[in-house]
Amino acid sequence: MGISDLLGGFADAITPVNLLFALLGVVLGTAVGVLPGIGPAMTVALLLPATYVLEPTSALIMFAGIYYGGMYGGSTTSILLNTPGESASIMTALEGNKMAKAGRGSAALATAAIGSFVAGTIATLLLALVAPALVQVAINVTTADYFALAVLAFVAVASVLGSSPLRGLASLCLGLYLGLVGTDVLTGQERFTLGIPQLSDGIDVVVVAVALFAVGESLYVASRLRKGSVQVIDHKGSWMTRNDLRRSWGPWLRGTAFGFPFGVMPAGGAEIPTFLSYATEKKLTKHPEEFGHGAIEGVAGPEAANNASAAGVLVPLLTLGIPTSATAAIILAAFQGYGIQPGPTLLTTEGPLVWALIASLFIGNAMLLVLNLPLVGLWVKLLRIPRPYLYAGILTFASLGSFAVNADPLDLVILMGLGLLGFAMRRFGWPVAPAVIGLILGPIAETNLRRALAISDGDLSVLVDSWFSRVVLLLALLALVGPVVLRAVRGRRATPEESAQQQEDREVQKAGNREGWGA
Amino acid sequence: MSTSTTEPTRKGFSGELVGAVLLAALGVYLLVDAGAIAIPGSSNTVGPRFFPYAVGGLTLATGALLALRVLRGDRGPADDGEDVDPDAPTDWRAVAVIVVAFVAHALLINVVGWPLAVALMFAAVATTLQGRMTPRAAVRPFLVGLTVGCVVWIVFVKALNVALPGGTVLEFLTSWF
Numbered sequence: 001m002g003i004s005d006l007l008g009g010f011a012d013a014i015t016p017v018n019l020l021f022a023l024l025g026v027v028l029g030t031a032v033g034v035l036p037g038i039g040p041a042m043t044v045a046l047l048l049p050a051t052y053v054l055e056p057t058s059a060l061i062m063f064a065g066i067y068y069g070g071m072y073g074g075s076t077t078s079i080l081l082n083t084p085g086e087s088a089s090i091m092t093a094l095e096g097n098k099m100a101k102a103g104r105g106s107a108a109l110a111t112a113a114i115g116s117f118v119a120g121t122i123a124t125l126l127l128a129l130v131a132p133a134l135v136q137v138a139i140n141v142t143t144a145d146y147f148a149l150a151v152l153a154f155v156a157v158a159s160v161l162g163s164s165p166l167r168g169l170a171s172l173c174l175g176l177y178l179g180l181v182g183t184d185v186l187t188g189q190e191r192f193t194l195g196i197p198q199l200s201d202g203i204d205v206v207v208v209a210v211a212l213f214a215v216g217e218s219l220y221v222a223s224r225l226r227k228g229s230v231q232v233i234d235h236k237g238s239w240m241t242r243n244d245l246r247r248s249w250g251p252w253l254r255g256t257a258f259g260f261p262f263g264v265m266p267a268g269g270a271e272i273p274t275f276l277s278y279a280t281e282k283k284l285t286k287h288p289e290e291f292g293h294g295a296i297e298g299v300a301g302p303e304a305a306n307n308a309s310a311a312g313v314l315v316p317l318l319t320l321g322i323p324t325s326a327t328a329a330i331i332l333a334a335f336q337g338y339g340i341q342p343g344p345t346l347l348t349t350e351g352p353l354v355w356a357l358i359a360s361l362f363i364g365n366a367m368l369l370v371l372n373l374p375l376v377g378l379w380v381k382l383l384r385i386p387r388p389y390l391y392a393g394i395l396t397f398a399s400l401g402s403f404a405v406n407a408d409p410l411d412l413v414i415l416m417g418l419g420l421l422g423f424a425m426r427r428f429g430w431p432v433a434p435a436v437i438g439l440i441l442g443p444i445a446e447t448n449l450r451r452a453l454a455i456s457d458g459d460l461s462v463l464v465d466s467w468f469s470r471v472v473l474l475l476a477l478l479a480l481v482g483p484v485v486l487r488a489v490r491g492r493r494a495t496p497e498e499s500a501q502q503q504e505d506r507e508v509q510k511a512g513n514r515e516g517w518g519a
Numbered sequence: 520m521s522t523s524t525t526e527p528t529r530k531g532f533s534g535e536l537v538g539a540v541l542l543a544a545l546g547v548y549l550l551v552d553a554g555a556i557a558i559p560g561s562s563n564t565v566g567p568r569f570f571p572y573a574v575g576g577l578t579l580a581t582g583a584l585l586a587l588r589v590l591r592g593d594r595g596p597a598d599d600g601e602d603v604d605p606d607a608p609t610d611w612r613a614v615a616v617i618v619v620a621f622v623a624h625a626l627l628i629n630v631v632g633w634p635l636a637v638a639l640m641f642a643a644v645a646t647t648l649q650g651r652m653t654p655r656a657a658v659r660p661f662l663v664g665l666t667v668g669c670v671v672w673i674v675f676v677k678a679l680n681v682a683l684p685g686g687t688v689l690e691f692l693t694s695w696f
Contacts, residue, residue, distance in 0.1 A: 036601035053679065081601050166585050167595050170542055173578040177545060180574060184567040189557050191571060192549070215621075217600070222613040222648055226604040387602055388648035389663060392641040395621060396667060399637060403628065404681045412625035416618060423614070428535040429595020446570040453565040 006128050009355025013363055018061050021054075022360045025062035026367045029069020034077050034379045037217050038394055040070030041326040041436065045209035046401035048330065051337040057353050061360040063334055064314075067327050068120060068361065071307050072368045075112040076379050079299070080105060080233050091274040092306070095291070095298030097233075102294045105235035111248045111296050112303040113372040114240070118249075119256040119304035120365040123311030126260055127318075128358050131347065134319040138344035141320070144452040144462050146343075148469035150445035152476040153266040153322050158434045159479050167430045174421070175438025178203050185443070186450060198410055205333045207402050208439055209326075211415045212432045214398040216422020218391045223423070225387060232383050235376065248300040251281050255304030262305075263312020266324050270309040277301035311361070318342060318354055321444065326433040329440040533594060539586035546579025616647040632686020634668035641667065 012018065032043045044063045051059050079096035092112060099108040141149075158168030181192045182202025193199040240248070258273040258280070281297040282288070291298060316322040321342035323329035335342050340350055347354055372379070402415045425432055449463075456462035464470050553571035599605060624640035641664025646657040669689060675681040677693065685693070 049681070077601060164593075164595055166581065166588060169577070169581045170539070170585055173542065173546070173574065173581050176574045177549060177578065180549075180571055184556075187559050187567045189559070189567045191556050191567060192552060218644075219614055219617055220598060221600060221602045222617055222644075223609045223611070224603050224605070224607045225610070225613070225648060226602050226607070227650070386649070388645040388660070391648060392645040392660065392664065393667060395617070395644060396637050396641055396664070396671070399621075399624065399633075399640070400671060400675065400681075400683070403633070403683065404675070407682045409625045409628055412628075413622060416621050416625070419621075420618065424534070424538055426598035428533075428538050429597055430538075442574075449570065450565050453569075458565055 005132075005351065005355045006359060008352065009357070009359035010362075012057065012352060012356035013061065013359040017055075018058055018356065018360060019363070021058040021062040022065050022364045023367055025065020026069040026072075026364045026371060028062075029066035029071075030073040030076075030368065030371055030379060031069075031382060032066070033070035033073020033075075034382050035073075035385070035390065036077060036081070037221060037391060038214060039074075039327075040067050041330055041433075042210060042213035042217075043070070044327055044330045044334070045206050045213070046397055048206045048334055048337065049401065049404045051334050056335075056338045056340065057356050059334060059338075060331070060353070060357050061364075063331050064357055064361055065364045065367075067310060067331070068307070068364050069368060069371075070327075071120075071310050072113065072116050072372050073379065075116065075299075075303050075306075076109060076372070076376065077383065079108045079112065080235060080380060081231070081383060091278040091302035092299055094278070095295050098292070098294035099296065099299065100233040100235065100294075103236045104294060104296075105233055106237045106239050107241070107244050107296060108294075108299050109235055109376055110239040110373060111244060111300045113369060113376075115248065115252045115255065115300045115304040116307040116372075117365055117369040118252045119259060119306075119308040120311060120368075121362065122253075122256050123260045123263075123308040124358065124361045124365065127311050127314055127361075130264070130315055131319050131354075131358075134315065135344050135347050138319050141344060141468065142452065142466060143448040143455070144464075145466055145469045145472070146320075146448040147445055147452055147463065148472040148476070149266065149320060149322050150441055150448065152472050152479070153316075153324055153441060154434075154438065154445070155476040155479045156266045157324065157437050159482075164429065165480065167428065168434050171425060171430045171432065172434040172438045174425075175208075175435035175440075176442040178208055178435070179439045179442035185447065198406075198408065203414065203439075204402075204405050204411065205330065205440060206405050207411055207415050208418060209330055209436055210398045210402055211418030212422040212425070212435060213326075214394050215415060215419025216426060216432065218394050218398075219419055219423035220426040221387075221391060230384055230387065232380060235380065239373070244296055247287075247296050250284070251277070251297045251301035252304045254280060254284075255301040255306075256308040258301075259305035259308025259310075260312040263309035263324070264315045265312075266316060266322060270306045273305040273309050274302035277305040314361075318346060318357075319344060321346070323437055323441060326436045329437045333440050533589055535595065536586060536589045539582050539589055541582075543579050543582025543586060546575050546577070546582055549575030549578055613647050617644050620644055629684055632689060633683045634665065634672045634689055635686050637668040637671075638664035640664070 013022070028043060029040060032038045032040060043066050047063070050062070075092050075096070078090070078093035079100050096108040096112065099105060154172055158172040159165035181199055183190055183200050190200050255277040258277045259270070262273040263270070278298055278301060281301040282291050285291065285295060285297050287295060313325050313328050316324055317328045317332060321332065323332045332342060340346070398415065399412060402411050405411060422432060452462050453460070464473065549571055553568050553575055556568050556571065558566045558568065597605070620640045620643035624636040627636035627639070638661055642657050642661035645660035645664070646652055649656065672683060672685055672689065673693065676683050676685060
């Protein structure tokens with residue numbers, strides 16, 4: 001177990017075809033990571049139809065490459081673009097943007113890229129070590145335990161992502177509803193199809209994901225487009241000096257230590273570990289005066305945490321079949337497209353596939369380092385794409401991906417309808433990811449629940465029969481009630497971004513020159 | 520109009536109230552319609568209605584609670600992004616143009632082919648977003664859209680065998696391929 005399997009995985013991953021798909025994946029991933037408005041989840045969703053023509057190994061290697069690549073590309077955007085970005089990379093933006101403005105953009109890009117490489121490699125190694133061990137535990141998991149895990153994932157995703165647990169739940173409910181539409185797999189009964197024949201197969205994952213991410217984002221940005229030309233900061237200066245390296249390696253390792261466990265936990269998400277990493281580096285640094293003005297530790301740590309958590313997310317996905325991020329949920333849908341159900345048996349039934357996937361993550365990581373350091377100038381050009389063309393182009397690809405599924409124009413009308421929903425959710429501050437996870441994990445949760453209850457003859461106590469499910473459900477309850485109680489005790493819960501923003505504000509005030517970043 | 524403020528409490532009407540009420544209504548619909556799902560005779564355990572009831576109940580409760588919170592002045596922080604100006608007023612016209620252009624292109628695909636339908640949609644969206652809506656300003660976006668549409672169509676149809684109507688002209692021109 002372990003090393004020999006991994007070596008076998010490398011043998012499979014190093015075939016020319018699979019190397020090509022790994023390269024294609026990381027290139028696409030970096031591109032969508034760099035471009036505002038689209039992310040890895042939407043890109044993988046758009047490429048889901050590729051599962052009809054490609055070998056499972058090739059397709060999954062490409063998807064994993066997109067996932068890792070998106071993490072690298074996001075850092076380039078947050079360092080060089082003059083405006084704040086998404087929440088997972090906002091910690092990188094905090095210091096990286098300041099470094100770029102101070103003419104140290106190259107050093108910021110380098111510490112982000114090398115940090116991502118170091119973290120990605122260590123975390124993938126941990127994935128290879130942890131996964132077989134976890135499978136030994138998970139193999140005894142019953143359907144009731146599995147249902148409990150799904151509940152924990154729902155609650156954690158809903159209450160951790162975004163600023164308000166209730167809004168996360170609202171998003172989750174929408175996803176669960178969309179997952180119910182169609183034909184019940186166990187009894188073949190139609191549910192909530194409104195008598196429309198096209199709906200009896202359910203609403204396609206591609207359509208929902210592309211609508212909520214791509215169309216919703218395009219509509220939302222269009223409604224509040226930042227006018228004027230795009231301002232990209234030049235990346236100047238030397239890559240990394242010896243001093244930079246000395247100050248970076250600690251944060252890289254600590255960031256990895258924060259990121260991986262948080263990725264593994266069903267509470268997923270990269271926001272908390274990046275925030276924790278930033279706060280830790282700020283406390284440990286020998287140059288506290290630089291924080292808020294471009295401290296390299298503040299880029300190195302969060303960026304490593306970000307990438308390590310991406311690898312961590314693959315642990316519950318590959319060993320339990322539980323997705324804890326939107327991209328992982330869509331990769332799960334890709335597995336299902338091949339008739340493979342990720343779960344404890346995956347490593348035994350599809351061992352070569354999983355090990356080839358893990359091996360290709362190491363290879364992809366090395367490719368990404370090359371793609372992102374010497375070739376960064378190429379990606380910066382991508383950042384300058386005029387926004388009207390960018391968003392028109394995103395809609396073009398949304399049309400392509402959704403039409404390719406069934407060649408039915410009705411899908412595109414549904415796409416726009418759900419896109420408007422995504423637009424409204426963004427306005428209201430409802431996070432989108434819980435809806436996608438609800439859509440994909442909902443049917444899995446239902447199947448396990450009904451199997452468990454069928455075995456127990458409808459006795460609900462089977463759900464809390466094992467210690468495992470009791471502990472997991474208790475954690476779910478804590479995740480749901482915890483934030484509410486905390487808010488009641490302390491007033492409104494501040495999100496990591498807000499706390500960081502407040503912290504930064506204080507910092508800037510101290511320095512005496514109050515200049516809003518991104519203004 | 521704008522919900523972009525990060526202040527936790529703000530008076531005034533919010534669109535989110537409509538969203539929360541609609542969510543509660545969805546919950547009611549799920550609960551009512553779940554009762555109409557046919558149950559195959561023999562099953563004495565949990566059938567196809569159980570999970571819909573649970574989801575319906577959760578949805579109704581979440582919608583109602585959220586509506587209450589919104590009424591009490593709680594506002595969610597609107598999403599931010601690199602290209603979003605949080606202080607800009609909502610440009611409803613841009614939203615309307617995109618919706619109309621996209622639906623129109625969906626209906627046109629089987630008539631004029633995907634590349635031309637997408638080029639028209641691309642032109643409408645890009646022209647609106649660049650802020651100048653004269654016929655002259657639409658020429659460049661249209662040409663860009665047409666190029667993108669044709670290149671993508673050739674790559675996906677000729678190289679990857681995706682089923683996508685190309686329109687009479689393009690299909691004729693590339694029939695030798």
